[in-house]
Amino acid sequence: MAVENFGIKGLTDEQVVTSRKTHGANSFTYKEKNGFLEALKSILKEPMILILLVASSIYFITGNFGDGIFMVAAIILVGSISLYQDSRSRKALEKLKNLTEPNCKVIRNGVTVEIPSEELVIGDSLIVEEGTMIPADATIVHSNDFSVDEATLTGESLSVFKETSSTNNTIFTGTIVASGLAIATVTAIGNHTQLGKIGNSLDNIEDEKTPLELQIANFVKQMAIWGGITFLLVWGINYFNSHDVLDSLLKALTLAMSILPEEIPVAFTTFMALGAWRLMKLGVVVKQMKTVETLGSATVICTDKTGTLTQNKMSLARLFSIKTGKITSTEAILKNEEKELITVAMWASEPIPFDPMEISLHNAYAKQTNVDERPEYHMIHEYPLGGKPPMMTHLLENESGQRIIAAKGAPEALIQISNLTAEEKKSVYATIEELGKQGFRLLGVGQAVFEGTDFPKLQQDFSFEFKGLVAFYDPPKKNISQVLKDFDTAGINVKLVTGDNSATAVAIAKEIDFIGYDKCMSGDELMQLTDAEFQKKVMDTQVFSRMFPEAKLRIINALKANNEVVAMTGDGVNDGPALKAAHIGIAMGNKGTEIAKQAASLILVDDDLSKMVDAIAMGRKIYTNLKKAIQYIISIHIPIILTVFIPLALRWIYPSIFSPSHVILLELIMGPTCSIIYENEPMEKNTMIKKPRPFTTTFFKFNELTTSIMQGLVITLASLSVYQYAVGQGFGEATTRTMVFMVLIVANIFLTLVNRSFYFSLFTTLKYKNNLVGLIIGITMALAALLLFVPPLTDFFEFNTLSASQLLVSLFAGSISVLWYEAVKWGKRTKAKKN
Known part of the structure; x- marks a missing residue:
């Protein structure tokens, strides 16, 4: 019953190479979009680029070639920055896409190996088992109780049973194994499969926009509408005064450019894509972009036990034979009954075991038997894992007609249908309680006798002889207690959801210092409560035992009804519905079935729950930094808009203080700050001791938006005050323009530093490790110096070299217009200390 006894050796390495040369790789090769060209088309449709093109055209038409050339250079620079950001995002997402490509098992050179599905070739001997997605079209040569869900191809929801001897012995790419195992x-591979011919591809599925994306898109749209209205208004006013179409259009375009917050969507895409890439480096593969923004909101994590809290070693540790009535360690000398x-437990396992408990049983049988009978027997019928509580039964026969009928499953399932006396049942239940309290996972084992081939429809209809209990020990992971403490510190409630009995679940929970380990409820108890009763009870219960798919799904839905943001870990086929229903479905990378991975929104590559602590911290950091970036954009756009608009609208002495060239120069200085500096900001030290942010919270909360508007208005006041000061001192237009421009440059630098935290002081944030802060601010200061002291640049932008006193006025006004917020932060910290 081992792989080699089916007579399947698979392809040799040389045959694999030959097949790949002949038939190619197992991948869909539809006409791919050119990422660069698509990004270029997208950039050319951007309002800012269109405005720059119109402005440069006007400059060339009016003979102002210098400004026209500068505008063209600005278009190239803005486009290059956008292309670079898009390239970073696409590369990050491409790496994630490659990581989420499934692996598969094949027999090559007589050995079972795991390979990426793309490396599969025609002629390979493919092993598919319950919960896996089939990666190629193939013909079955061996199967055990094998059925497939072909809804992807046919739309039919019922599973189809398949075997070697039937006419229906072909399996297809993209379908999912519902039960059993097949070789x-x-x-057929790639485009030549049934799925490939139909042309189905996951790439064709459009992702829905997330609430945050919609909020940001709506905000940008509203700003664009207001920009359009103001543009027409200013164009009309200026034309009415000057009757010069092109000049008035240029002034209106200057204002339109200052209003458009085109950095916001770029910042959002960059933060989310690079956030997903950073998570990937931590060992967390994000399948859906929206998960990055949801992570920081998680309030409850429902975790399974085996392989998540424990090591998934499942070593056979104790035996209880009903004949001896004693518990025996597997390390002791075993009696014949044990x-x-x-042996019976081994026969009830899969012939090619993939479950850790079944592997352990096969190894134990091989160790204690003198004659290995597995090659002599073949399976003639199988009842898959089913029922509540679940059990499974195998019927095997050798060439001489000797038959074995073996079953294993939840002890309660075997006890219910066996021939035990009342006294024996009492003894078994006492043993279950004793072993359960020690944290052992238990299986009941039974054997039946049946003549003929008219097998019962249900395995429970056999008359079983109860053989005893096999107990497995799965030690907790070494770091799990600390992981649970970290979740608790972050204000996240952890609930244990397991298929084990209550005694085993509580024992393991107690061993790992699980908070609320004594508050336990079984799946059956859960299902007896009304929705209202359970919605209340779910908040107080921390351990859920003997869980089944419907019960797991009910837990998720009840928590969601209580406005909790739910993360759910899972690895099995029966976890699929709950993983899909949770806000954040978390599949295990190593032991997770393909169904679990498909249903989940992220995958823990190494099955390490501590990575979820890192992922939640990363999610909170990304959200906080994105908020800082957008608040910065709003704050710095307001003074640019008003500094352009107010002198123009109020017809001050120098109405056109800024031209499109000046506005685009400011935009080029601001752009890298929001999407490069803030994206690279480290996590603030209080991030993981805060409670999760409510999922329903809108991105632009009133008090935060008010802060940004106030910051922008104060900077505006400073720049216009310097404007009036310069005019009052009798300075010319070029000097006034230079002083106002320098106020905005200085304010931009200080705003970058101050807004790195809306709680901690500037002196604290200066210690944050972010090398890009010094680099970007250094470039900004160097650019400012060039504009002030390099005559060709000073003349081109119609600036003047400022005197020391003039420069000091600009420096003072620019810095004080931002540093006032440090007093607000000091007030917040003082209030927090008092509380």
Whole structure:
């Protein structure tokens, strides 16, 4: 019953190379979009680029070639920055896409190996088992109780049973194994599969926009509408005064450019894509972009036990034979009754075991038997894992007609349908309680006798002889207690959801210092409560035992009804519905089935729950930094808009203080700040001791938006005050323009530093490790110096070299217009200390 006994050796390495040369790789090769050209088209449709093109055209038409050339250079620079950001985002997402490509098992050179599905070739001997997605079209050569969900191809929701001897012995790419195991020879790959011919591709599915994306898009749209209205208004006013179409259009375009917050969507895309890439480096693969923004809101994590809290080693540790009535360690010298118990449990396992418990049983049988009978027997019928509580039964026969009928499953399932006396049942239940309290995972084992081939429809209809209990020990992960403490510190409630009985679940929970380990409820108890009763009870219960798919799904829905943001870990087929229903479905990378991975929104590559602590911290950091970036954009856009608009609208002495060239220069200085500096900001030290932010909270909260508007208005006041000061001192237009421009440059630098935290002081944030802060601010200061002291640049932008006193006025006004917020932050910290 091992792989080699099916006579399947698979392809050799040389045959694999030959097949790949002949038939190619197992991948869909539809006509791919050119990422660069698509990004270029998208950039050319951007309002800012269109405005720059119109402005440069006007400059060339009016003979102002210098400004026209500068505008063209600005278009190239803005476009290059956008292309670079788009390239970073696409590369990050491409790496994630490659990581989420599934692996598959094949027999090559007589050995079972795991390979990426793309490396599959025609002729390969493919092994597919319950919960996996089939990666190629193939013909079955061996199967055990094998059924497939072909809804992807046919739309039919019922599973289809398939075997070697039937006419329906072909499996297809993209379908999912519902039960059992099969070995099949690959007949078609990539575009030549049934799915490939139909042309189905996950790439064709459009992702829905997330609430945050919609909020940001709506905000930008509203700003664009207001920009359009103001543009027409200013154009009309200026034309009415000057009757010069092109000059008035140029002034109106200057204002339109200052209003458009085109950095916001770029910042959003960059933060989310690079956030997903950073998570990938931590060992967390994000399948859906929206998960990055949801992570920081998680309030509850529902975690399974095996392989998540424990090491998934499942070593066979104790035996309880009903004949001896004693618990025996597997390290002791075993009696015949205990050897028989192991043998029956092994026969009830899959012939090619993939479950850790079944592997352990096969190893124990091989260790204690003198004659290995597995090659002599073949399976003639199988009842898959089913029922509540669940059990499974195998019927095997050898060439001489000797038959074995073996079953294993939840002890309660076997006890219900066996021939035990009342006294024996009492003894078994006492043993279950004793072993459960020690944290052992238990399986009941039974054997039946049946003549003929008219097998019962249900496995529960056999008359079983109860053989005993096999107990497995799965030690907790070494870091799990600390992980649970970290979740608690972050204000996240952890609930244990397991298929084990209550005694085992509580014992393991107690061993790892699980908060509320004594508050336990079973799946059956859960299902008896009304929705209202359970919605209340779910908040107080921390351990859920003997869970099944419907019960898991009910837990998720009840928590969601209580406005909790729910993360759910899972690895099995039966976890699929709950993973899909949770806000954040978390599949295990190593032991997770393909169904679990498909249903989940992120995958823990190494099955390490501590990575979820890192992921939640990363989610909170990304959200906070994105908020800082957008608040910065709003704050710095307001003074640019008003400094352009007010002198123009109120017809001050120098109405056109800024031209499109000046506005685009400011935009080029601001752009890298929001999407480069803030994206690279480290997590603030109080991030993981805060409670999760409510999921329903809008991105632009009133008090935060008010802060940004106030910051922008104060900077405006400073720049216009310097404007009036310069006019009052009798300075010319070029000097006034230079002083106002320098106020905005200085304010931009200080705003970058002050807004790195809306709580901690500037002196604290200066210690944050972000090398890009010094680089970007250094470039900004160097550019300012060039504009002031390099005559060709000074003349081109119609600036003047400022005197020391003039420069000091600009420096003072620019810095004080931002540093006032440090007093507000000091007030927040003082209030927090008092509380």
